[in-house]
Amino acid sequence: MTFKFAANLDDLNPDEPYATTIESEQIALYLVDGEVYATHNVCTHQFALLSDGYLEDGCIECPLHQGRFDVKTGAALCAPASAPVKIYKVQVEDGAVMVEL
Numbered sequence: 001m002t003f004k005f006a007a008n009l010d011d012l013n014p015d016e017p018y019a020t021t022i023e024s025e026q027i028a029l030y031l032v033d034g035e036v037y038a039t040h041n042v043c044t045h046q047f048a049l050l051s052d053g054y055l056e057d058g059c060i061e062c063p064l065h066q067g068r069f070d071v072k073t074g075a076a077l078c079a080p081a082s083a084p085v086k087i088y089k090v091q092v093e094d095g096a097v098m099v100e101l
C-alpha cells in the first residue's frame with residue numbers, strides 16, 4: 001500500500017465532490033471542513049458515480065436513488081444504500097492530495 005497522487009488541493013472545492021482515477025480505481029474526493037476524504041466513486045447499491053451526487057454536511061448523496069454515505073467512514077446512512085462504500089486514507093503533502101492504494 002502506497003500513497004498515490006490523486007489531485008491538487010487547489011482543484012478541490014468545499015462541498016463539491018471531485019472524481020479521479022488512479023490505476024483504474026475510480027475515486028471520489030471530498031473537501032469537508034478543510035479536510036480531504038476519499039471514497040470509491042461507485043455507489044454500492046447500483047451503478048452511479050458518487051462524484052455526480054450532492055455533498056452536504058460530510059455526507060454524499062447518490063445521484064441515482066438518493067442513498068447517502070458518510071464520506072469519513074463510508075457508512076451507508078439511508079436506503080436503498082445498505083453496504084458501506086470503500087474509503088481510502090488521504091495525505092496532503094505540499095498541496096498534493098495523496099490517496100493510499
Ligand code: FES
Pocket residue numbers: 043044045046047048062063064065066067080081
Ligand atoms: S445507485 Fe446509489 S442509491 Fe441506488
